[in-house]
Amino acid sequence: MASPERAAEPEIVTQSTEPALEHEQNAAVEQANTPTEIPYEVHSIFSPNNKKFIILTASTAAFFSPLSSNIYLPALNLLARDLHVSDSKINLTVTTYLIFQAISPLMVAGFSDNSGRRPAYIICFIFYVAANIGLALQNNYVALLILRCFQSAGSSGTVALCQGVVADIATSAERGKYVAYSSVSTILGPTLSPIIGGLLSQYLGWKAIFWFLTIFAVPIFILLMLFLPETCHKVVGNGSIPPTHFLNKSVMSYLIEKKLAKEGTPIDRAQQEALAKNTYWKFPNPLATLVVLFNKEAAFLMLYIGLLLAVHYLILSGIPSIYAATYNLNEIQIALVYIPYGFGSVVSAFTTGKLVDWNYRRHAKRLDFPLVLNRKLDLTDFPIERARLEVALPLLYFGSALIIVYGWLLTLNVSLAGPLILLFFIGWCIFAIYQVTAILVVDIYPDNPATATAANNLIRCLFSAGSTAVCVLMLQGIGRGWTYTLAALLFVALSPVLWVLIKFGPGWRRVIKESKGGKKLEGIWIILRSSGI
Template identity: 50%
Template sequence: PYSIFSHNEKRIIILCAGFSQFFSPISGQIYFPSLDAIAKDLHVSTSLVNLTITVYLIMQGFAPAFVGGFSDSTGRRPAYFICAIIYAAANIGLGLQNNYAALMVLRGLQSAGGSGSVALANAVVSDLVTSQERGVYVSYMSVAPQAGPSLGPIIGGLLGQYLGWHSVFWFLLICTGVVFVPCAIFFAETCRIVVDDGSVPPPKWRRCYLNTKLERRLMAEGQPILYEKRDELEKKRKLRFPTPLETVRIVLTKEAGFVLAYIGLLCCAYYATVALIPSQFGTVYDFNQIQIALCYLPLGCGSLLAGFVRGRIIDARYKVHAKRLGFPLTYNRQVDLSDFPIERARLEAILPNLALGSACFIGFGWMIQYKVKLAGPLIFLFVIGFCVSASINTVSVLLVDIYPGKAATASAANNLVRCWLGAGATSGVAPLIGKIGIGWTATFFGLLVVVFSPILWFVMHNGPKWRRAAKGRKEQKEA
């Protein structure tokens, strides 16, 4: 078996990993409604306060590059707990400070702690689940983080209006405790260089309730507990200083680089659309902060629907190609994907989403331009949320398939490209609207997705060849 954890145990572990991702997206969005109040209280300009958003996005892309490699070589639980402690400490500091310099530094630290756990979640799925069933698990795991962008502005607006902007960070600290305690109890170590398929007990300081339960089950079945193998694996592991170089290498490979570049362009269009909502809805519909925050709900609902639906479609496409090529479809058994067109099986599922999403980007911009009734833009936001989230989930699954032993590092590479390109799009959308108008700005970003879509066909055609060549180079190097 690929993993000896039971189906329910896998669900619990992946649920913990999914909830640990919740803090990175919500921490970024919950902050937006309080920007004017923060600028006024700290006696700085709005432009300076906006710089803290840029710092947050930069760290959101950079921090997982360190955490991903660290967890791949050391284990998931230590990396998760380090991220949780950093995030909690940053929230305490943010709740107490009244200084702009402290705000800037602590927001970067908060981003590092919250976003570090993002790289861990897809890696946990890679540890536990084979390629044929991976889509469903990745989609379920993405539900919690995709709820963050829609809930964040609403919660932040209510807290900022009635309790002051410091309360936002105390709220996040309380949420950290609510999630951290169950994860400490149920989030088992899954890294395969530590526990193999789960049959090797982790070191004592990494144990949790699920490990104890699993050992009791193995003993009841008369199977030996592999303490000797645990000591053998521990001797082979080396504690290395975290470095982003491995993440950068993945970004620069042909196997991942082309698809990451394209999904980064899609995220540029998405972040540009999200960034223009506050200013444009406030101007066109004369909305206050709470009303603007509520306009993010359709975006979040579309993302949540994608989380529940997309995984089954991804797995169904895998099974279609596996049956066509005669690949085995045995539950909990991993197969060699060297001769399997995994790129085609994954990416062909997102082509309709990209076409529909691009049309909705353009339509949304012109609706705002001509000030149509609110229902139209909100419906388009729902569809945009669904299409973009479905596409990102699919690419996340593909990266885990391509880099099964470096899933956290590959996820960090995905996060790095998306966040940094998104930061550039967020900062550039306002000047672009000022020059050419919101309709043509949305058209530019929508057409960007369409014009570069042949990249996906290129990847589908050449991906298997690139993977075989990379595997050959690796085997030659090891020999």
């Protein structure tokens, strides 16, 4: 491996220019003394502006999953009345949506990691747009229940796809700032969607919600179809290999091919044929995604992310009942309460990423590790867990203290300004922690980022659903102060899991890498061996 000093100059070419006219012995000596450098592989050929466009487009597509889930909630009473069913039956449409939100990415992610991001996006949006049109036209409870499942199946896979796109075009050294662009939509969704849903259902009726989603989705679908390039490395390498299947091609793909031809850069046809041969289309196997959970490091990390999202939804789910009872707010006013939390999340998105990248650079310089942007580096001997979690842990303890204070302020019925200010800082802390841990998930699984994100999504959905289910029961049973105090204390009590990852994570990753490279172990056996099972 090249030394760190030389790694900073990735485009080194050192070839002897002496004519081969010397006698055999001198030629052999010269060849032995000629230094050889293997340049680091360019991770992505896309320019920084192209990367921002790609990630913002993918992030906008991912916005539909949380948007569709929560925009529907203000209309539940109207739906129960118009369809002549009970509240429990209408709530069942929420439950089934969450179930498909957890399961669908398991299939979409594995498919996209092997066949490409674009075909997966196209399938997701066809399902999503068709389901929304059907929901806007139906007047039957059974149709509502079934179409909500299709709507969830179409939208939920886009979150895993978005994280896959980020990993395709951004290395660990620059991933922090790009994940900020990709993650902000998934946090804004739960914050803005109740406001949009409340306004639409109150003034235009519940069907307007689904027409709005259709009208919003169609232009994004067209944008994806025309301009989003294929980024999956198993299909296009670092972007320099034109895809062979028409579903993987976009306008940008043709522009890239034209640019390479103009620059006189030859296309590696042998690699193109090899990639085309290894790209396969088949019905995805969700069990391949579940294998990720047998990785000890991934399991610990994802369980803690699940707990984080449980606290997140415990706060959001408690807002309607608490603020209506304490401050006599109506539905529209309650929806506005979500804004400070969402604004704190947005601010966090564009500050935490820079902090994450700064800490990565700090550790790289300390260890003389190559700091090369847009180059794929081997992180086996780099403490990526420490570089990431050192940012998250202080925010974890600070955020937990704020959650405790928030709960007791609500118990004391203080001025509305107090809880709203705390919601801003709590949103900032929770999203910062989520952003850091989500980046670490992709760092651990750089070759299958969408698959890892889908497994993470499954745990998140299960914890979030459980938190939402017990929120009202806890508030009624032990009160606001103790509900949020217990949640914060549990969050702190399990934080040693992250310290364990810092200490043992690099060793666990090394075992998996050695198993793959040395004994050629494959599949679940590698994961089980690293976990000591």
